[in-house]
Amino acid sequence: SLRRGNSASSSAHLLRRGFSSESAPERKVAVLGAGGGIGQPLALLMKLNPLVSKLALYDIAGTPGVAADVSHINTRSEVAGYMGDEQLGQALEGCDIVVIPAGVPRKPGMTRDDLFNINAGIVKSLCTAIAKYCPHAIVNMISNPVNSTVPIAAEVFKKAGTYDEKKLFGVTTLDVVRAKTFYAGKAKVPVGGVDVPVVGGHAGITILPLFSQATPKANNLSDEDITALTKRTQDGGTEVVEAKAGKGSATLSMAYAGAVFADACLKGLNGVQDVVECSFVQSSITELPFFASKVRLGKNGVEEVLGLGPLSDYEKQGLESLKPELKSSIEKGIKFVNQN
Ligand code: NAD
């Protein structure tokens, strides 16, 4: 019958994609900073993800309310809120993925590096707990400055003897989300089919979108258009910070981007093939120890760090100009852990 035909084809579709929600493996995801501007909508989006079976929402304040609220949504995952240091261990135990949007956001006039003094300590203490309570979890670092907080996490894990370079990710998905949106607008192509790799790091000129590799190809873009798109992508965070005028930085688009990246990690863990996202990871594709590029995700986290591919002259120049800043942000993170 038609009905049977439909259900057979829809289960074939699910098999191709991975799993139906009933057969997907149990996966626990924690959000650290779940009471915040990013944390709350990210908690909502993770509650909507059928690949999650347990959702732990941790913050220094406010999580009982967020957890009670989100827990009423009739989707798969069990939700629990954890508040304060003494509940952090419980939040982390058994986690497959820990997403970290904890820390202060920018105000107009600040750089991401201006957040270092406060956020470095927050990230260090959260990563110390991860090393203790869920040393094998995949970590998705959102807290800024990502160019330094990822090296901080790596150093904390190294000191604890738990570092696995395949499981530590700086979340740069928002740069990709922006590059896709801005490119589609300029090239006048439907945004749903657009792909743009973004490499380097996550601050100002260290964000390097590779519009020469954007698909679908647009023949209607001039060099000036590409320069403008590049700058808009690099300044996307600042555009939001200024528009919010003192009330913080991107939260909703970041929650979306964080949910996309966590979903990709879950699919990789579950054995779905060919899951590729850009992320800031330990890398040997340039001389820098950490670098964002396309990464293939698998059952152990990073399966393969993909190369940069062919660059335009403009992109080659951008790559050389970003290296000194990215190098010093990485070194600042490493030094922070080893001096404190
Ligand atoms: P926010 O101030 O709204 O929320 C931060 C939350 O972190 C608060 O609820 C706070 O209580 C919590 N927090 C502080 N210390 C904590 C600790 N020790 N343990 C657990 N939670 C703690 O800020 P936001 O807008 O959600 O931004 C959070 C971070 O994400 C900022 O550093 C921001 O710069 C960064 N960010 C990164 C990206 C990216 O693309 N990677 C994008 C946007 C924002």
Ligand code: LMR
């Ligand atoms: C962003 O890119 O929106 C975030 O890194 C937040 C910020 O400070 O710009």
